Amino acid sequence: MLLADVHAHLDLIGENERKAVVERAIAAGVKVIISNSVDPKSIRKALELQQQFGVVKAALGLYPTEAARLPAAAIEGELNFIRSCRARIVALGEIGLDYQEAKGDRERRQQQRLFELQLGLAKELGKPAIVHSRQAEKGVVETLMRLGCKRVVLHAFHGSMKLVKAAAEAGFYVTIPTNIRRSSHFQAIARELPLSKLLTETDAPYLAAEKDGKSEPSHIAATVARIAAIKGMDAEEVANILYGNYQRLFS
Numbered sequence: 001m002l003l004a005d006v007h008a009h010l011d012l013i014g015e016n017e018r019k020a021v022v023e024r025a026i027a028a029g030v031k032v033i034i035s036n037s038v039d040p041k042s043i044r045k046a047l048e049l050q051q052q053f054g055v056v057k058a059a060l061g062l063y064p065t066e067a068a069r070l071p072a073a074a075i076e077g078e079l080n081f082i083r084s085c086r087a088r089i090v091a092l093g094e095i096g097l098d099y100q101e102a103k104g105d106r107e108r109r110q111q112q113r114l115f116e117l118q119l120g121l122a123k124e125l126g127k128p129a130i131v132h133s134r135q136a137e138k139g140v141v142e143t144l145m146r147l148g149c150k151r152v153v154l155h156a157f158h159g160s161m162k163l164v165k166a167a168a169e170a171g172f173y174v175t176i177p178t179n180i181r182r183s184s185h186f187q188a189i190a191r192e193l194p195l196s197k198l199l200t201e202t203d204a205p206y207l208a209a210e211k212d213g214k215s216e217p218s219h220i221a222a223t224v225a226r227i228a229a230i231k232g233m234d235a236e237e238v239a240n241i242l243y244g245n246y247q248r249l250f251s
């Protein structure tokens, strides 16, 4: 099987579990795990994990809540650091907007500014953007469209089906996370969107198939099986199409 996990947080998996988690992923057929970062510490950790494991690729970025936490000079420093890593990274991520976390208008404006700065950087570096949105789905899609972004992954996207379809029509990819098993929302996305618009992710260790469980990249195999069942197709064929999407977007 050719499987891709385009959004995981391998740095959040315990140091002593991590090697076994990566080995289980490889045994399940996972060919690539994109470890996303959220802050200065995890940016450096993603680069380290990429060095350590052949299957891991790094996505660097500042999570929306960093907009209020980091002083402007630190943000600029991080963006310059990401710029200097151009040859070593596959994407900007995890970036986006999170209105649940934003305390008020001022913080929303700060998030918006950080999001747009990082989208500009993605364009400058010729990399896709892996995008987080929470209670800000419309704002995220509007921003991406307004800035003319083309290479986009909408991760764990909870917008309405109308917005999901508009995003797919704009050329954005939408991920199916491991929790498709218990989420009618992601089952509906798998049903409604063509396979050519889908990618798989775990958000490991989050969004597990079981409510209080931990996800890991090997679980992509079960996600692909579920998508195949929904589409009435062979799992191998679905895996190949989704892996082709990954290759097209990230190369």
Ligand SMILES: [Zn+2]
Residues within 6 Å of the ligand: 007, 008, 009, 036, 094, 203
């Ligand atoms: Zn994430």
